Amino acid sequence: xxxxxxxxxxxxxxxxxxxxxxxxxxRLRARILQQLDAEPARTAGRRRMPAFALMLxxxxxxxxxxxxRPEAAPEEGHQAQQLSxxxxxxxxxxxxxxxxxxxxxxxxxxxxxxxxxxxxxxxRTLWLAPRDGGLALxxxxxxxxxxxxxxxxxxxxxxxxxxxxxxxxxxxxxxPRPGEFKLTDSGLQGEVPSExxxxxxxxxxxxxxxxxxxxxxxxxxxxxxxxxxxxxxLASGERRPLPLHRxxxxxxxxxxxxxxxxxxxxxxxxxRAGQARHGLNDRAAVHDGLCMxxxxxxxxxxxxxxxxxxxxxxxxxxxTADALVALPVDDAGKPGEPALEVALARQExxxxxxxxxxxxxxxxxxxxxxxxxxxxx
Amino acid sequence: MNFDYLPYLGSDxxxxxxxxxxxxxxxxxxxxxxxxxxxxxxxxxDITQDTFLKAYRHLSTFRGxxxxxxxxxxxxxxxxxxxxxxxFFKRVLLxxxxxxxxxxxxxxxxxxxxxxxxELWEQVMKLPxxxxxxxxxxxxxxxxxxxxxxxxxxxxxxxxxRIFKARLKLTQMIGExxxxx
Numbered sequence: 001x002x003x004x005x006x007x008x009x010x011x012x013x014x015x016x017x018x019x020x021x022x023x024x025x026x027r028l029r030a031r032i033l034q035q036l037d038a039e040p041a042r043t044a045g046r047r048r049m050p051a052f053a054l055m056l057x058x059x060x061x062x063x064x065x066x067x068x069r070p071e072a073a074p075e076e077g078h079q080a081q082q083l084s085x086x087x088x089x090x091x092x093x094x095x096x097x098x099x100x101x102x103x104x105x106x107x108x109x110x111x112x113x114x115x116x117x118x119x120x121x122x123x124r125t126l127w128l129a130p131r132d133g134g135l136a137l138x139x140x141x142x143x144x145x146x147x148x149x150x151x152x153x154x155x156x157x158x159x160x161x162x163x164x165x166x167x168x169x170x171x172x173x174x175x176p177r178p179g180e181f182k183l184t185d186s187g188l189q190g191e192v193p194s195e196x197x198x199x200x201x202x203x204x205x206x207x208x209x210x211x212x213x214x215x216x217x218x219x220x221x222x223x224x225x226x227x228x229x230x231x232x233x234l235a236s237g238e239r240r241p242l243p244l245h246r247x248x249x250x251x252x253x254x255x256x257x258x259x260x261x262x263x264x265x266x267x268x269x270x271x272r273a274g275q276a277r278h279g280l281n282d283r284a285a286v287h288d289g290l291c292m293x294x295x296x297x298x299x300x301x302x303x304x305x306x307x308x309x310x311x312x313x314x315x316x317x318x319x320t321a322d323a324l325v326a327l328p329v330d331d332a333g334k335p336g337e338p339a340l341e342v343a344l345a346r347q348e349x350x351x352x353x354x355x356x357x358x359x360x361x362x363x364x365x366x367x368x369x370x371x372x373x374x375x376x377x
Numbered sequence: 378m379n380f381d382y383l384p385y386l387g388s389d390x391x392x393x394x395x396x397x398x399x400x401x402x403x404x405x406x407x408x409x410x411x412x413x414x415x416x417x418x419x420x421x422x423d424i425t426q427d428t429f430l431k432a433y434r435h436l437s438t439f440r441g442x443x444x445x446x447x448x449x450x451x452x453x454x455x456x457x458x459x460x461x462x463x464x465f466f467k468r469v470l471l472x473x474x475x476x477x478x479x480x481x482x483x484x485x486x487x488x489x490x491x492x493x494x495x496e497l498w499e500q501v502m503k504l505p506x507x508x509x510x511x512x513x514x515x516x517x518x519x520x521x522x523x524x525x526x527x528x529x530x531x532x533x534x535x536x537x538x539r540i541f542k543a544r545l546k547l548t549q550m551i552g553e554x555x556x557x558x
Binding site: 014022028031036149 | 393408421430433497501516517544548
């Protein structure tokens with residue numbers, strides 16, 4: 001105790017600045033601004049697509065109508081097949097020794113295949129990242145792993161009737177021991193009026209996660225509604241509804257008046273209400289959008305239903321009805337032959353897609369390896 | 378000042394205003410950190426200037442994986458290392474090393490005499506840079522061990538060990554100073 005006290009009092013003078021005068025003074029501030037004035041003006045935002053790319057994206061969006069996958073659309077087939085969803089195939093055709101794979105994709109999938117048997121949705125997360133000169137499925141685990149800031153959140157299927165059937169844990173990247181925030185019904189009592197039954201007479205499923213935001217689809221006796229909230233609110237059980245402009249621009253708030261939902265439309269998240277469509281902003285979905293025309297993707301993978309472009313434009317992940325296919329993209333922006341194929345269940349659809357770039361690729365690989373270790377192959 | 382919005386900047390964000398805000402919030406922190414790395418006020422000025430200009434140029438790359446303060450420190454640290462590689466810094470270090478072998482205080486030490494705010498800082502500045510850096514990030518900048526480890530790309534255990542050694546060495550230095558005046 002004395003030693004601890006001595007240590008803390010020893011260092012106490014270090015809380016004050018090292019020098020008697022301020023090092024960062026008005027003189028230095030003025031010097032920096034003067035230097036700044038010598039540089040061309042710039043805005044702070046992320047790079048936008050050039051005009052021609054926007055035109056291509058517009059065309060892609062037009063084509064996308066044909067491929068739209070509304071979340072749990074009722075017309076979706078229910079012919080769930082027993083596929084080996086864990087199987088991974090490394091395809092030699094796509095092996096290009098000179099291709100340098102960059103960026104890693106963390107993709108979260110929800111499988112509604114068990115709904116017909118009364119089961120809740122199943123969630124899993126895949127981490128695809130460069131390894132040994134190629135691309136590999138580095139990690140796979142149960143639940144949706146949502147990166148935010150220095151931490152990760154893990155959302156999993158929970159016990160029916162508690163917290164809408166969802167379970168949420170916050171995991172520090174520095175210490176991969178889950179400090180669990182189990183959702184209880186105590187935070188829901190104000191949200192579900194008693195005349196509609198007990199607070200737990202509903203189920204929720206995750207339909208989108210991006211940054212700190214989540215969209216949940218809630219089913220109860222009155223039908224299905226969608227809720228936009230954030231992770232901390234979900235963890236507290238409060239589920240504070242957020243206005244749609246937080247993720248999709250001011251005009252999206254009008255969609256909240258209608259029966260809105262969120263869907264993937266050929267490579268982009270879209271808030272939809274009737275005929276209105278609103279793309280997500282950078283606050284909710286970073287690196288959202290395609291790096292090539294949809295037609296080029298379909299040409300490379302005829303069964304394509306959705307796609308994700310790496311931030312560097314270096315590779316492409318394409319979803320078909322039963323597989324996730326990864327292809328290299330050359331410097332001219334042309335997709336090569338498929339290099340990796342991961343089998344999916346028929347009812348699996350993406351709920352999260354986050355890219356890691358630069359140093360974070362290795363950091364996430366190391367972290368995910370400890371959280372979701374893969375068996376030796 | 379809250380910078381939670383930084384990872385989500387739109388294309389129309391006013392980078393200059395953000396730079397102003399960053400300097401207001403973290404100017405002192407970045408300068409003090411640069412100073413503890415290089416021990417020279419003129420170099421600390423240069424490193425701080427380069428740090429904020431680099432941050433300005435790369436605002437769009439900040440993804441919120443660390444705090445803004447840690448991000449700026451990381452830029453400052455890399456900038457300081459770039460300076461260290463330059464001939465100028467080598468000359469400074471060399472003259473510093475030569476002076477420390479002799480009985481006279483270095484020009485730098487003489488220059489610091491009278492401007493250091495507390496005698497403990499004088500002792501801290503004599504610590505090897507590896508120990509000094511971890512200790513000051515912890516004791517002055519109040520970073521968590523996890524953040525320091527992330528910034529220095531070390532394990533948390535190594536950071537703890539360095540802080541422990543720095544404390545131990547400081548205690549010894551203070552003891553010797555009290556004993557021998």
